[in-house]
Structure formats: C-alpha cells, structure tokens
Amino acid sequence: MEAFVTLVVNLFLFYLLLGLLFALVFAWKGAGAIDAKAIQASWFFKLLILPGAMALWPLLLTKWIAKSKRS
Amino acid sequence: MILKLRNRHRYTWIVLGLLLPAGFALGLACRPGPVLPNEELIREAPLYSEGQAVASAMDEDWNITLYRAPDGQAWLEAQFTKAAQRPVSTLYLAPQSGAVPARGKAIGPVGPRGIYRYPLDSLTASWPEYYLFFYDQVRHQAYSETQLTKSR
Amino acid sequence: MSVNYAPILWNRQKKRYDRIMLGLIALYLILFAAFQLLFRPEISPETIIIRATATLAFLMLHLILMIGPLCRLDHRFLPLLYNRRHLGVTMFLIALIHATFSIIQFHALGDVNPLVSVFTSNINYQSVSQFPFQVFGFFALLILFLMAATSHDFWLDNLGPRIWKSLHMMVYFAYALLVMHVLLGVLQQEGYPAGAALLGVGMAAVTGLHLAAAIKGKRMEDRPAGTAADGFVPVCRVDEILENRAKVVIIRQENIAIFKYDGKLSAVNNVCKHQNYRWVKARSSTAASPAPGTATNTGRKTVSLRPPLQKRSLLTM
Numbered sequence: 001m002e003a004f005v006t007l008v009v010n011l012f013l014f015y016l017l018l019g020l021l022f023a024l025v026f027a028w029k030g031a032g033a034i035d036a037k038a039i040q041a042s043w044f045f046k047l048l049i050l051p052g053a054m055a056l057w058p059l060l061l062t063k064w065i066a067k068s069k070r071s
Numbered sequence: 072m073i074l075k076l077r078n079r080h081r082y083t084w085i086v087l088g089l090l091l092p093a094g095f096a097l098g099l100a101c102r103p104g105p106v107l108p109n110e111e112l113i114r115e116a117p118l119y120s121e122g123q124a125v126a127s128a129m130d131e132d133w134n135i136t137l138y139r140a141p142d143g144q145a146w147l148e149a150q151f152t153k154a155a156q157r158p159v160s161t162l163y164l165a166p167q168s169g170a171v172p173a174r175g176k177a178i179g180p181v182g183p184r185g186i187y188r189y190p191l192d193s194l195t196a197s198w199p200e201y202y203l204f205f206y207d208q209v210r211h212q213a214y215s216e217t218q219l220t221k222s223r
Numbered sequence: 224m225s226v227n228y229a230p231i232l233w234n235r236q237k238k239r240y241d242r243i244m245l246g247l248i249a250l251y252l253i254l255f256a257a258f259q260l261l262f263r264p265e266i267s268p269e270t271i272i273i274r275a276t277a278t279l280a281f282l283m284l285h286l287i288l289m290i291g292p293l294c295r296l297d298h299r300f301l302p303l304l305y306n307r308r309h310l311g312v313t314m315f316l317i318a319l320i321h322a323t324f325s326i327i328q329f330h331a332l333g334d335v336n337p338l339v340s341v342f343t344s345n346i347n348y349q350s351v352s353q354f355p356f357q358v359f360g361f362f363a364l365l366i367l368f369l370m371a372a373t374s375h376d377f378w379l380d381n382l383g384p385r386i387w388k389s390l391h392m393m394v395y396f397a398y399a400l401l402v403m404h405v406l407l408g409v410l411q412q413e414g415y416p417a418g419a420a421l422l423g424v425g426m427a428a429v430t431g432l433h434l435a436a437a438i439k440g441k442r443m444e445d446r447p448a449g450t451a452a453d454g455f456v457p458v459c460r461v462d463e464i465l466e467n468r469a470k471v472v473i474i475r476q477e478n479i480a481i482f483k484y485d486g487k488l489s490a491v492n493n494v495c496k497h498q499n500y501r502w503v504k505a506r507s508s509t510a511a512s513p514a515p516g517t518a519t520n521t522g523r524k525t526v527s528l529r530p531p532l533q534k535r536s537l538l539t540m
Binding site: 001002005006009012013031034035037038039040041042044045047048049051052054055056059060063 | 226227228229230335336338339342343346368369371372373375377378380381382
C-alpha cells in the first residue's frame with residue numbers, strides 16, 4: 001500500500017516538476033506562440049498563467065506543436 | 072446558458088440532490104458514540120490534595136502520575152511540557168501492554184501545555200499494572216506506549 | 224476585446240467588490256480567532272489558523288455555489304455574480320492555507336513524505352466513521368487549484384469553451400468531496416450537533432437553490448413561443464422591454480436577450496463567451512402581423528426573432 005502510494009505521489013510530483021519547467025518556457029515564449037494577444041503581455045500576466053501551464057502542460061504542448069507546424 | 076449546459080447542470084443537481092443527503096445520513100449514522108469524557112468535566116474535577124502517588128511515568132513531553140486518596144478516590148495527573156504534536160489525541164490506560172484501545176480505558180483528551188487531572192474509577196485504579204498510551208484520533212493510530220512504574 | 228491580455232481587468236466595480244470581499248474575510252478571521260481564544264484560551268495558533276481557514280473557505284464555497292442559481296431566480300442578485308471569479312480564486316487560496324497547515328501539523332512529523340502520509344497514515348478505507356477524510360480534501364483542493372489556475376480569460380480562449388466549462392463544472396464534484404471531508408472528518412470527532420446542523424442547512428440551501436433554478440429554467444423552456452412566420456418567431460411586445468434594459472426570452476430552447484437602447488432593438492444569445500454564444504436576428508413589426516395573443520391595430524409592435532445567425536442584428540422600431 002505505502003509503496004504503491006509513494007510511487008503514485010512521486011509520479012505526480014515528477015509530472016508537476018516537468019510542468020514547472022515547461023511552464024517557465026511557455027509563459028515567456030509559448031503563450032505568445034499560440035495566442036497573439038499574449039505576445040506583449042506583462043510579467044504579472046505571465047506569472048498568473050504559470051500555475052495553469054504547470055498543471056495542463058501536455059495539452060498546451062500539443063497545441064504549441066500543432067501551431068508551430070501550421071505556421 | 073445554452074441548452075446543453077442547462078441540462079448538464081440539471082442532471083448534476085438531480086444526482087447530487089440524491090447523493091448528498093444519502094452521504095450525509097450515512098456519515099451521521101456511523102458516528103461513534105461519545106467515548107471521551109467532556110473536556111469541561113476534566114477542568115472542573117475537584118482538586119485532590121491529599122493524594123498519594125501510586126505509579127508514574129515520564130517522557131520528554133509529559134509526566135503522568137496516578138494518585139489515590141484515602142477516601143478511595145483516584146485520578147491521573149498529567150503534566151504536558153510541550154504542546155501536543157498530535158493535537159487530536161486521547162490518553163488511554165490499559166491493564167496489559169499492546170496499546171489496543173478496545174482493551175484499555177479512554178481517560179481523556181490530550182490538552183496543550185499544562186497540568187490536567189483526569190478522574191479514575193476505583194476499579195481502574197486498582198489494576199495490578201498500568202500501561203498508558205495515546206491514540207491519534209486523526210490517523211487512528213496508537214503511540215508512545217509506556218508502563219507506569221509503581222512508587223514504593 | 225483588447226489586443227493584449229491584461230493580468231486583471233480592473234474597474235471601479237471590481238475594486239469595490241474586492242474591497243468588500245477582503246473586508247468581510249478579515250472580519251470573519253478576526254471574530255473567529257477572538258471567539259476561539261475566548262472559549263479555549265489554551266488553543267495553539269496553528270489550530271486556530273487551520274480551523275478559521277477551513278470554515279471560511281467552506282462558507283465561501285457555499286456562497287459561490289449559491290450565486291449562480293440565485294441570479295437565475297432573481298435578477299437583483301446579479302451584482303454578486305459580477306466578480307465571482309475573484310471570489311473563487313480567493314477561496315482557493317484560503318483553502319490552500321488550510322491544507323498547508325494541516326499537512327504540516329498532522330502529516331509532516333514522521334519520516335514519511337507528508338503527501339504519502341495523507342493517504343497512508345490511516346488506512347481504514349473500508350470504514351465509514353474512521354475513513355481517511357483527508358483524501359477527500361486533497362482531491363477537492365486539486366480541483367479547486369485547476370479552476371483557480373485557469374480563471375484568466377487566456378485559458379478560456381486557449382482551452383476552448385467546452386474544456387474550460389467542463390473543468391469548471393467540476394466544482395460540484397469538489398463540493399460533494401468537501402461535504403464528505405467535513406462529515407467524516409471533524410463531525411466524527413465532535414460531540415455537539417451544531418456542526419452537523421450547519422452542514423445540513425448549507426447543503427439544503429445549495430441543493431435547493433440549484434433545483435429551484437433548474438425547475439424555473441425548465442418551465443421557461445417549455446413555454447411555447449408564438450408560431451413562426453418566414454423563420455421569425457414572435458416573442459413579446461416592444462413595450463414590454465424597458466429603455467436601456469433587456470428582456471430574456473427562450474425560443475427553440477435557446478436563451479436570448481433582447482436589448483432596447485437609443486430607440487433600437489438588439490438581440491443576442493444570453494450567454495457568456497464560455498458558453499458558446501451566437502448572435503440571433505431580430506426584427507420588430509406592427510401587431511397586424513401574425514402574433515397570437517396580441518390585439519390588432521393597437522399600434523403596439525411585436526418583437527420577432529430568428530435564431531441563430533452569426534451576425535448581430537440591429538433594427539429600428
């Protein structure tokens with residue numbers, strides 16, 4: 001039980017860690033790439049979208065890749 | 072709202088309207104009866120002055136002594152030197168080791184720092200041996216089992 | 224629509240809303256701490272914080288959940304809806320404080336990872352009264368986090384209305400989880416019936432309002448509009464709409480608002496952006512046109528609508 005929970009919790013934390021790394025890049029580059037209105041956004045806006053990008057990074061990564069392929 | 076969303080809200084609340092009261096009733100029905108003496112009762116317990124220490128135990132955070140008075144009254148005096156690290160805990164006394172709440176007697180809730188007196192019935196006070204342990208009500212776990220050493 | 228996203232689109236009303244909200248929150252926290260210290264002077268500061276933030280966040284969640292149906296039942300509650308977003312994010316932050324302090328106080332003392340300890344410190348998963356209620360709180364907080372994190376319009380635009388709305392409708396699931404968190408947690412240890420009674424009242428209010436709003440909505444949907452002529456459906460008389468106000472009507476189960484301003488009528492689906500709005504076409508005509516229930520030749524005009532169209536339509540009366 002404990003070993004299983006430890007594994008799941010560690011996977012969860014690993015997912016969030018990858019998310020954090022992605023979110024930092026996304027807030028500065030990706031947000032503008034998938035949405036023109038985010039290109040000249042302030043640093044506070046970037047900070048605000050950081051937690052969401054950290055949590056939903058696989059979704060945003062797909063969108064970002066799809067967008068860069070189209071252009 | 073558009074129709075699809077309205078319907079989704081509607082079905083969600085029909086389901087929740089049934090499930091929430093059911094869960095509420097189940098949760099209340101399964102509540103354990105009051106096993107602990109009220110905190111107020113402990114505070115208001117009379118101050119016994121002529122007690123004789125029968126047995127005691129000590130730990131880094133607490134110092135617990137069982138007293139008996141000539142008139143047969145008995146009580147447990149606990150001095151907590153630090154605020155309890157597990158705030159929702161109960162103090163138990165048991166006639167044998169093992170720290171099983173069902174085989175012991177719930178004495179009372181563990182308070183923050185200070186001296187507490189928990190009244191004991193005479194039957195409990197005349198056990199041949201005393202083991203005390205704490206029971207964490209949040210984690211449902213016994214901890215810090217210690218045998219009281221009899222005074223000579 | 225602005226060219227760039229602003230972090231927060233402030234205006235006077237929102238600032239006022241937030242000031243009142245923060246004022247009430249501070250008042251609640253002060254009163255709660257004062258009462259706790261008065262009746263249990265030995266209580267530790269951590270315990271006060273855990274209890275105060277728990278009760279406050281749960282109370283706020285009840286308010287947040289009641290705002291939607293209240294507005295559908297009575298339009299006078301609409302000002303509350305205006306900045307519900309900030310109310311929601313604030314509620315999440317308060318719940319986060321509760322979770323952080325609880326995990327430190329109850330789960331961070333052993334050598335086990337505190338997050339693992341939330342799930343394994345008590346493994347009575349088959350019991351009701353001893354169920355590890357912390358698990359309910361954990362998952363509810365996860366949902367509230369996702370909602371708070373995606374509150375900005377950026378997320379609505381880039382996740383799409385369908386995903387965004389689905390994500391935010393999970394609040395109902397979070398609410399159910401939190402009811403169980405409270406019920407199997409603090410209420411199992413408390414001997415007094417007051418807590419259970421309060422929870423019962425809150426649950427009844429939230430559920431009752433949602434069901435009442437659903438019944439009202441269903442009634443409006445079922446009310447037949449006039450018969451359609453060349454695609455236009457007569458819905459009401461022009462003088463039923465006050466100047467600079469709107470009237471909400473439902474045709475073909477679509478919620479539509481008709482506005483009157485500057486001597487003009489304008490109709491639009493009465494939904495927010497996150498609910499997939501579409502413009503509809505509107506026209507007004509004299510009552511002589513087929514409009515059941517309207518007297519002919521009274522000079523009154525009838526508003527007719529033809530849904531849905533992609534463009535907003537304006538018309539003169």
